[in-house]
Amino acid sequence: MLLEGKNAIIYGGGGSVGSAVARAFAREGARVFLAGRTMATLEKVAVQIDGHAAQVDALDEDQVNAHADAVVAQAGSIDISMNVISDTDVQGTPMVEMTLDDYIRPVITALSSKFLTSRAAARHMMKQGGGVILAFGGSVERSPLMHDYNFGGIQVTFDAVESMRRQLAIELGRYGIRVLSLRTSGIIDTIPEGYENRDKIARSILVQTLTGKAATLEDVGNVAAFAASDQARTITGTEINMTAGAALD
Template sequence: MLLDGKNAIIYGGGRVGTAVATAFVREGARVFLVGRSLATLEKAAERIGRNVEIAQVDALDERQVNEHADAVAAQAGSIDISMNVISDTDTQGTPMVEMTLDDYIRPVITAVSSKFLTSCAAARHMIKQKSGVIMAFGGSVERSPLMHDYNFGGIQVTFDAVESMRRQLAVELGRHGIRVLSLRTSGLFESIPLDYENRQMIIDSFVKGTLTGHAATLADVGNVAAFAASDWARTITGTEINMTSGTALD
């Protein structure tokens, strides 16, 4: 198993967090899944089924994040993987000039703040261990001609900010044996609410924009994250892993 004996903290008990946790557990990791909603976490743990512990933690609360990371390190003996996939609370579908500043800037503040807190909390323990992997979602939003009529709000700036953090952390932490990565998809149609007004248009754009005719699924995210967190990927750091099926060409 790729992650046998590894201890992982995953922030976010939604669909992405559950998919990643499921893959990590399958590959032998002990998973600590955290989020703000205990009910959501309990449902996620029920789906995952085994080797997962849940805790109610607000990834925007510095004290809660630090205390939980310290508790995991003390209980499990190490923090080998930290992955932040909480919601960025972004608003999409409205032209920038019609948005309020709060709606536009909120996902930037949420993403940068939470990833700063969770990354630093894990890194303090990883530095002592001289090993570890920190991961998040990132990647600039690809503006396909098919999406000229769609407005992404502040999520483009948000992802660009996350990528800048990824590069900075990779440089600062690499000397301590810590890898920092981001995963980039062209979008996850499974995460779009069924009643979302433009859902089918977005899904169609995901698929049409790929070279392979299929977009990444939640299971794909879990599988790639498990590989990226494993020792098989020990030479990969400071970069984004492109899961766009060719939508974005490197």
């Protein structure tokens, strides 16, 4: 198994992406610690994977630090940390009609939570001599063909997180810590059934790909498990491109 003997924290582990990653990590032998604000959803996933659930607000410095310390006290290490909490973004409204608060909120939320959770994990990983910090999102393609899709502040958010990821990778590499992002062109599975623009968004995702197929939640889990494993030990400071050709590197 790819992650046998590894201890992983997943912030936002009760959500669609977090739970998919949690299932993949557990399948590959990791001991999974789910963290989030809603215990009901966390516990549902924890039961499925024989994991651990804890109520943690990833925007609360004291809670994040205390939980990381508790995981190390219980399990002995933090080998993998992944933050996939909601960025609280507002989409569908043209920028010129948005409030400043709605536009900038996801930037503040994402950078604050990823700074706190990455820092908490890194402090333990530095002592251990290694670990993996994973982000989700990656840079976003801008195309004139997408003028009908108003993404609000989420594109700026992803770019900001990528800048943070590069800086972390440079500063933490000497300690054997790898920092990576998983980048998709959008996951159709995460669009709620019945959402009025679901078909339109799905088509916009698929039309950009070279294969006519987009990444699924299961794909994200599988790639995350590989990225966190020792088989990917030479990969750091970069994105793993899961866009099916929507973004050509």
